[in-house]
Amino acid sequence: MSLLLNQPSQLCLRKPVLVVRASAHTSNGSSSSSLLQIPPCFIAGADPCGAGLGKLKIFYATGEHSSYDHLVKKAPMELVYNDINNPWLASFSEEEGENRDDISDAMVTIGSSHGWVATLKNGTLRLQDDLNPAASDSDPKRISLPPLVTLRHCQTEIVTNVAMSSPSPEEEDCVVAAKFLGPQLSFCRPGQSNSEWTNVRIENPCFFSSRVMFSKKHDMFRITGSGGHLIGSWDLDKHKHTPKLQKLRYQNLPELSKTERQLLSSCTTSEHLVESQSTGETFLLKLYKKTEKIMGGVAKMKTEGLMVFKLDEEGNAVYTKDIGDLCIFISKSEPFCVPASSVPGMIPNRVHILDDNEFSLVKLTDSSIDSIINRFTVPYYISPQKLYK
Template identity: 35%
Template sequence: MFLLVGGTRKLRSFSTAAAQPYLLVREREVTLKSSSERVVTLNLLDPCKLEMVKIPGKTLPTEVAKSLRIGSSKGWVAVTDLQNSKLRLTNLFNPCASSPTTITLPPLDGCYRGSVARVSKVSLSASPNQRDCVVAAKLFAPLVSLCRPGDSEWTHIETPNNFFTSAVMHSMRDQKFYLHSPHTAPTDLIKTCSDFPPVSPYRRFYFSDIPKTTQDLYQSSIFRTQYLVESPSGDSFIVIWCMAGGKMEKETSRLMCETKGFMVFKQDHGKKLCSYTQDIGDLCIFLGKNESFCVSATKYPGLNPNSVYFEGSETGFGFYQLSSNTVHDLTHLAPFSAFYLWLAPLE
């Protein structure tokens, strides 16, 4: 049941929430229930209705409530202990979860030259509730680690040095994990393990001709980041997030950046070209600290089709309409936080 209170919906039960994308904002701790549990109010934004959803009285294990959020994949949040290298997957933050679950994965102690390398990105091949789920953890090192929930240890795969800070993404179309770097790369550089899906650098083709106005957007941007995303139908896109120089925010002393726009290129495997486009149909792309994902606006009424939804602690959150090159900043709809995270619809 939902209650509408001044533009904010209060959700009484997890089981009443529809399976759809949500933006997770930092939760507010209410009480310390015990040394092992904390009661919090979860804060989420519904991008379909542009309303905040508050879930009061949610009990979280202390190791989850006090952990570092690394990112999300398939609607699950990856967290790590601040004191050690334990990595966990949890759906406790997702209002669509019918069976709240937290899964502890093997520790990553000594995985890189005898020391702990921090996890930068996590990708799941499927929901952790499914038997064939494989977890890929990209480290701040030339390393990607693989395991299945229930394994006693990780399998570590070395990567080329130019993939030191690359992102990792699972492709349902190709049934493999891709490492994405701004540079083109051959697809056979990584020695993989037969017990897991292959891990390959993603081969990006050359960009097609870009309109003059879009070239100006690219050239005038101080910061540019690239993302790889796959649509539900298996199309792949390279997305470039263009940002202007930042200004210091007085309240948090944090350097904030302004989103200028996005450039989207569809991979054309026949022509071996990244074709520039301002029309991705009814698709919506979600970028941020999460594993990038894509959904149909037709399936989730209220979403703006042909748009890129973005979030970041330095940018706030909003969406960008590709056809009109218009940025819609929605940061005012939620209390500003150092933590935002898109949650994909749970499978």
């Protein structure tokens, strides 16, 4: 059974149409407005349109290739291009008479969840819906979280990722989790008055560089340990400082040739935990990447292999090449699953991968991959968003 991936082909990155899903109804049953669902998408850039704003280049991961010309979404250019080395930022800072270092240090994007992008500025996390295609660009929502508190021998300057328990941080019971590189994991409820961070020190170093996700099924935040042999779960009410731990037992592992084993052993490995809301299934993905080329002194990584395991409550991790009707989306956003049948044109049993320098599509049936190596300044997949008209 081969996990080696075929030679990459060029992917078609064109804008598919929005999907009409249903009608919103009033209490007496009459139709009040059309409900459109924006399929899974990502921001590929922005065209400057004045006043520091840009018209977003939105691409949808559906498999269809027609354009939807009525969706016009604007956002601050600094959210799309907040790298000090970006040409647009350099020209903008010169026009505005500002120092490039000041602009670069002012705000950086650090993650995304449910269409909300997380930014870090002067030690304060903020959630913004500016990059959500379904959100208003004339009235953007920007929620500042409480000032970060750094635990002793920890740091809060490098954020691994951000995850949310609800689609909106404005909901009273929504919990936001921020995972920092190292031992610190922090939680807060921004929808409640006088919200403050609850800080947890993680003792096991296997979680230090891992990402956090929210499990609706277990109603807990979960982290996969490095190597994928342990999952830690945190419930703020039951075991705030002592996580619930689960050991994984791998089953049905594929038989690899010597060449395949050598290739995968030479790769950098990362683990990603994702839950399907439609089926209740939990999957663990092992992603293998290797340096493809070096550009400007920066190593560009390319996906060389992917293994998908279905998890059960007993801790069994069963290797599979068939996730049914699902598509999985892995990026620097919180990972998510989408039923392919819910989006016209979407092909099931595939994994979509987006990173700083790679856009890839893995076909699980034959383990083949299509990749584009390029620079992506907003490497976040945005889960399906509802849009009322």
